[in-house]
Amino acid sequence: MKSYIFVILKTGTNTSTDKTEIDKAFAGHMANMNTMVEAGKLVVAGPIGKNDKNYRGIFILNETDMEKAKALLATDPAIKAKFLDYEAFPWYGSAALSEYLEASDKVWKVGF
Secondary structure (H helix, E strand, C coil): EEEEEEEEEECCCCCCCCCCHHHHHHHHHHHHHHHHHHHCEEEEEECCCCCCCCCCEEEECCCCCCHHHHHCCCCCCHCCCEEEEEEEEEECCCCHHHHHHHHHHHHHHHCC
């Protein structure tokens, strides 16, 4: 077992309907997730289905310091543009989560 930061991504305050602005922010969001994965900071990420709380997705960050986690989140273009906001919590979970991405990548490649 080890400590992580559990992040719930939720709809932000930016209500722009400018497709170009939205597409740019979310393309940057996806690229930023890859950057965090490559740096060993993002362990799990995924969308949340439709719900009445405006929750959009989750991150599990391989970080224990909340300020460092917030600094990582501040690099996300969709958060910067306020299309997304977040709630972050200390979380204690399996130390094996860091193996998830490597195993997931192997399964993904085999399945397609």
